[in-house]
Amino acid sequence: MSGHVKNMYPQLSISQAARTLLSLLLVAAIDSVNAGIACRNQQCESHIQRSSKLTRLIHMESVDLLKIYASQGDMSELFCQMPINIVPDPNISGLDPSERMLSIYSHCKAFLPHLKRVTEQQRDLQPPSSHLLNNLTTAQYRTSGLANQINCIYQTLFPNLPIPLEPVDGPTSIHPSQNVFQQKVYGCVVLKNFKELLSQIRHELRILMNQMCKSRTFAYTNALF
DSSP, rough: OOHHHHHHSSOOOHHHHHHHHEEEHHHHHHHHHHHHHHHSSOHHHHHHHHHHHHHHHHHHHHHHHHHHHHHTTTTTGGGGOOOTTTTOOOOOOOHHHHHHHHHHHHHHHHHHHHHHHHHHHHTTSSSSOOHHHHHEEEEEEEHHHHHHHHHHHHHHOOTTTOSSSOOOOOOOOOOOOOOHHHHHHHHHHHHHHHHHHHHHHHHHHHIIIIIIIHHHHHHHHHHHH
């Protein structure tokens, strides 16, 4: 009887990558619903601490991600050093805090289509349960969440300075087609620059915490007396 029941209700198999994607989509949906409330209600320090923690997590994962990618087959670390014009530069720019925050935001947005492209390329080469695919998918959704948080900080600190629709560093361009070797080089350069960007964002958020949050707290305290 039990065997008959098992045949009637076969078990469904869901890959690890699919489970990760579903969980991340759920988290993203919840975050998007609460984003407006969070931006209005959280204090400067709370905003930046939350983003710093997320940046630290993504950076740690990006180190492992690059190692896994570079260890594939005949991949050489020298490939990651090759110049590719279409891959965003990881360097944060700007003379004042508002410009540098805008640069962080635009960099996060600019890297998203490249992370997506690398994921799509690897999906043709890796099994669905691939740890690499899993990590690439996670990196995309965490980076999207980080961009939303940076947007939130920017709105809180600089409410009179709107964020432009187009990334300030220019439109993102991706080659329509690449051979296998070009894909390997492109993916490695994307992940290397992505890791370097996250390292810079961590540094910038520490500076922003000291510059902006302390001055705002001081001004608020003076206003009370």
